[in-house]
Amino acid sequence: MDRRWLFADQLGPHFLDARDQPVLIVESRSALRRRPVHRRRAHLVLSALRHRAAELGDQAVLIQAGTYREAVERLDEDLTVCAPTSRAARSLVGSLPRVTVVPARGFATSAAEFTAWAQRRGRRRLLQEDFYRDARRRLDILMDGAEPAGGRWNFDAQNREPPPAHGLGVPGPPGFTEDEIDEQVRRDLDRWQEAGEVRLTGEDGPREFAVTRAEASRALRSFVRDRLPAFGPPQDAMLAADPVMAHSLLSAALNLGLLDPLECAQAAEAAYRSGAAPLASVEGFVRQLIGWRDYVWHLYWHFGPDYRHRNALRARSPLPDWFTGLDADAVQARCLKDALTQVREHGYAHHIIRLMVLGNYALQRGWDPAELTGWFHANFVDGYDWVMVPNVVGMSQHADGGLMATKPYAAGGAYINRMSDYCGGCPYRPAVRLGPDACPFTAGYWSFLDRHADRFAHNPRMARQVRGAARLTDLPQVVAQEKDRGSQAP
Numbered sequence: 293m294d295r296r297w298l299f300a301d302q303l304g305p306h307f308l309d310a311r312d313q314p315v316l317i318v319e320s321r322s323a324l325r326r327r328p329v330h331r332r333r334a335h336l337v338l339s340a341l342r343h344r345a346a347e348l349g350d351q352a353v354l355i356q357a358g359t360y361r362e363a364v365e366r367l368d369e370d371l372t373v374c375a376p377t378s379r380a381a382r383s384l385v386g387s388l389p390r391v392t393v394v395p396a397r398g399f400a401t402s403a404a405e406f407t408a409w410a411q412r413r414g415r416r417r418l419l420q421e422d423f424y425r426d427a428r429r430r431l432d433i434l435m436d437g438a439e440p441a442g443g444r445w446n447f448d449a450q451n452r453e454p455p456p457a458h459g460l461g462v463p464g465p466p467g468f469t470e471d472e473i474d475e476q477v478r479r480d481l482d483r484w485q486e487a488g489e490v491r492l493t494g495e496d497g498p499r500e501f502a503v504t505r506a507e508a509s510r511a512l513r514s515f516v517r518d519r520l521p522a523f524g525p526p527q528d529a530m531l532a533a534d535p536v537m538a539h540s541l542l543s544a545a546l547n548l549g550l551l552d553p554l555e556c557a558q559a560a561e562a563a564y565r566s567g568a569a570p571l572a573s574v575e576g577f578v579r580q581l582i583g584w585r586d587y588v589w590h591l592y593w594h595f596g597p598d599y600r601h602r603n604a605l606r607a608r609s610p611l612p613d614w615f616t617g618l619d620a621d622a623v624q625a626r627c628l629k630d631a632l633t634q635v636r637e638h639g640y641a642h643h644i645i646r647l648m649v650l651g652n653y654a655l656q657r658g659w660d661p662a663e664l665t666g667w668f669h670a671n672f673v674d675g676y677d678w679v680m681v682p683n684v685v686g687m688s689q690h691a692d693g694g695l696m697a698t699k700p701y702a703a704g705g706a707y708i709n710r711m712s713d714y715c716g717g718c719p720y721r722p723a724v725r726l727g728p729d730a731c732p733f734t735a736g737y738w739s740f741l742d743r744h745a746d747r748f749a750h751n752p753r754m755a756r757q758v759r760g761a762a763r764l765t766d767l768p769q770v771v772a773q774e775k776d777r778g779s780q781a782p
């Protein structure tokens with residue numbers, strides 16, 4: 293059996309054909325040098341890679357090299373590799389003479405199944421909801437025969453509750469004990485940073501995410517037992533004192549390949565079948581996994597290499613220094629300050645904070661979508677090219693002109709006020725759009741609509757809002773105020 297080359301996001305047992313298959317693991321310095329990267333992310337990836345090599349012992353060869361190519365040439369053996377997750381890595385492995393590429397793993401729907409679904413006769417749009425239902429049927433997840441469990445495919449209406457006033461009262465995620473591998477990773481990162489070999493963002497701190505299969509399995513069990521039952525209704529809510537709420541925090545482990553999405557979906561379904569978790573919560577989690585996660589993965593390939601450069605709204609402003617520097621202290625707006633603090637301290641924020649605070653702010657101000665994609669990729673522990681290109685370019689910034697989402701995810705302070713407890717402690721007022729108390733999200737929302745009125749006037753999901761903006765007698769002053777604010781931290 294040929295040696296299997298494992299990339300840093302292929303670390304679970306399901307990336308091997310047999311338990312005793314020989315393995316190559318490469319630690320490429322150039323992969324870390326390419327661009328600034330959050331310290332937590334760099335630590336997690338290096339730690340996971342080295343832990344896997346240590347676990348495999350003599351079965352694995354770990355090569356630390358300047359580049360992947362250098363390592364493979366040094367080994368000089370026939371290798372197989374599961375199709376890597378980025379275009380750059382796929383092109384590299386395709387160019388190496390003794391490397392055979394086998395189909396990708398770590399996703400619930402294969403490339404062939406996605407293509408069959410996308411090409412099905414009569415399909416005009418690649419809607420996530422259709423893809424998700426197809427996956428549920430094909431994988432027999434949350435199905436009662438041919439019908440969805442509970443008679444409904446979608447529990448979104450129940451899963452958009454504002455945060456409960458007194459919090460969720462659920463246990464947090466499990467902690468992880470660092471070992472000598474983590475200590476060595478920390479020393480290496482310090483050394484490389486001092487030597488100017490890597491540019492690290494964010495703050496260091498005890499490791500908060502799984503780096504081994506055993507840790508990831510423990511995190512999955514703890515989520516299913518402790519937080520899944522409460523996950524659904526407040527999944528779109530934000531609480532200042534509880535950044536985790538009932539979220540799974542499993543995305544980093546899934547994207548390192550330590551967990552398989554299907555096993556996570558099956559564990560959640562088992563909790564529903566045994567009566568341990570309500571269907572709305574389980575369905576919401578399963579939708580994120582075999583629905584959204586796989587959908588984004590396949591669209592990354594389906595939309596082609598130029599998709600990352602799409603910029604339908606001609607958003608050209610550079611990201612300001614306070615944002616790229618994760619300088620939360622420069623920000624007064626409480627929701628944005630909290631979001632940046634979470635990124636700086638943890639390399640993590642849950643999906644609504646990413647979409648409706650960080651992404652929403654950037655969208656309103658016309659920040660460059662490709663630059664923003666790079667920022668999310670570098671600063672989140674679960675950030676990978678295939679994750680961030682569709683999520684940021686398509687979903688968050690509407691830069692694909694509506695291929696992924698039929699309307700832009702722009703919202704004013706009223707939305708954040710309804711879905712969080714941030715506004716009470718903020719110097720701005722969510723309902724105010726003009727003057728010193730004006731909420732930057734509310735003022736930014738109306739300015740965004742004004743700027744793109746022509747484009748969205750005929751969008752059935754946006755036309756009413758565009759007409760609403762046109763009726764505001766103070767709209768010119770709001771727009772001028774936002775221009776004056778420019779790139780200053782709000």
Ligand code: SF4
Nearest residue numbers: 625627705715718731
């Ligand atoms: Fe955020 Fe505006 Fe609310 Fe302040 S008032 S927390 S800036 S939405």
